[in-house]
Amino acid sequence: MKLHLRLRDLREDRDMSQAAMAKLLKCSQQTYSRYESHTTEIPLESLIFLAEYYDTSTDYLLGITDQIKPYPRSNEN
Template identity: 35%
Template structure:
């Protein structure tokens, strides 16, 4: 299953064996062995391959049938707090609530950057 999934995703991503092998830092013949099942990659190589193929190691190992990674969560909370019209479990957050949340978040980040005392 591992080799089949490697080959299927590599082709779907329009990558050559050489491109994936170069990314992983192995010879093309070594990577070809992964796809054929003749060789077994290290855990580190599986992680690197999964990054290149934009999938999870769990998918490659047959632990899940979901090949696609979930959409990356990349939202700035500060921007959301400026939008307004937010709610907490259906209870609308008012301007004062959002200002309090903003100040609490700033405090958390400020405290995080302070050196720890012995």
């Protein structure tokens, strides 16, 4: 599954509109729609935000892994 499909599925699983997600990302609904339609690349900062918001990893969002659970975080700084 590709990034744009996972973004849509995760958003819809939470019964969120594109407009509501765009507001969280501080972008327009049109921009967010382009992320989901894969016509615009998503900025790294937004990708990280979404991984944290959905409690998953960027690797899952990007389709590198099918493991939805995030990796354990290190307590080291």
